[in-house]
Amino acid sequence: MNHPNARAFSSPLPFATVSSMVVLIALASASASMAFAAPPLPVPLQALEKKGLSIVGTFPGAGGMTAYAAHAGTEPIALYLTPDGKYVIAGTMFDATGKNLTATGLEKAVAQPMSEAVWGNLEKSHWIADGRSDAPRTVYVFTDPNCPYCNKLWDDARPWIDAGKVQLRHVMVGILTPTSAGKAAALLGDKNPAAALDAHERGHVASNAKMLASGRPKPLGDDSLKPLSVVPAAVAAKLDANAALMGAYGLRATPALVWKDAGGGVQMRQGAPESGLAAIFGPR
Incomplete structure (x- = not known):
């Protein structure tokens, strides 16, 4: 799966298309x-x-x-x-x-x-919560721990998360680099996955912002999260299931977000530019 560059954020994926082939x-x-x-x-x-x-x-x-x-x-x-x-x-x-x-x-x-089937599958996937459990809005995001755009999304989402308006549920995948799976496994296997994810993302915000601003994005470093050299079979199965779910929904790059619109319909998009977050997260 190829990671998008700074200009490769796609528009929302169409959710109700009908094949014209008979x-x-x-x-x-x-x-x-x-x-x-x-x-x-x-x-x-x-x-x-x-x-x-x-x-x-x-x-x-x-x-x-x-x-x-x-x-x-x-x-x-x-x-x-x-x-x-x-x-x-x-x-x-x-x-x-x-x-x-x-x-x-x-x-x-x-x-x-x-919509109910998609949302039910996401609820049963293997995710790490970011934000209050009683937040009025839930948004799922397929996240690779080495993804610089995932880190940017994590930082851009802070106003909604800190205000208790949104809970982000990070469906962890390891698809970007050879160390991605080991890092995702370390997060899922941590005794406090939410705290581990917070420390990892927070530790890269400043350096990642400078890197993206330079126009030369690259995967996040290993200084805040060491990848597991051997991924336990049970955790590997969880990562495989998450990646399969991502592929089943036609999502090919991270971050990939899934949320419910005002009518209860499920919407999806790959990439989340800062200017489009209000449409997904709601008002700050």
């Missing part, structure tokens, strides 16, 4: 027994669930087909079951005027379940 998936029909009180999904949809797709409900369809709302990670997907129940078409449906019949219904049907 893929015909032919699946053999088979009988299904009643495992629950509610009718089981049609066999082709069951097959897609086994491949990792989350199917959350239906929305208005057309042409005699039943429309199902699904998502893969943070990507909403519309599925159209043919009237004979044997085939599924994944993609976007248009009418004779070119009007998109999929976007509105899909977004409405999938937005809340998808």
Whole structure:
């Protein structure tokens, strides 16, 4: 994963995009027994669930087909079951005027379940709290201990953290340099991870600010946090799970932030320039 330079902060990632590709998936029909009180999904949809797709409900369809709302990670997907129940078409449906019949219904049907799934996965990830537990707003951030932009974000966030308005939850990853995993493991394994993270980030603020201002960013040094030479298997599994979660959401560089907007929808972005923090953290 390549780390962004000072100008590589991206705009917020789109959270409700619909693929324009139409893929015909032919699946053999088979009988299904009643495992629950509610009718089981049609066999082709069951097959897609086994491949990792989350199917959350239906929305208005057309042409005699039943429309199902699904998502893969943070990507909403519309599925159209043919009237004979044997085939599924994944993609976007248009009418004779070119009007998109999929976007509105899909977004409405999938937005809340998808947001709940994303937020639930983050809550179960391996993070270090920064700020009060009773803060009214929670923001997750994928953090590499060697990342200079993560350190800048940590410093820029102090007004909200110190005022008790935001709790940052640092989902630790070790992806930037060869010592990143050892440092992340040292933080997660510390008897007081929050204090260890605070000391590490605080110890680099002044020197990192000068380095970024010079236009020559580089990874943070090892003077405030020594990497573990051998990462325990249990901690390595936590770091791997965090990195896999980051990748599943299409996030490729740190810092990567995830938060809820005013409507409760989950938003994401890579990078957090100081001028954009109020939109994520709220008013100071």
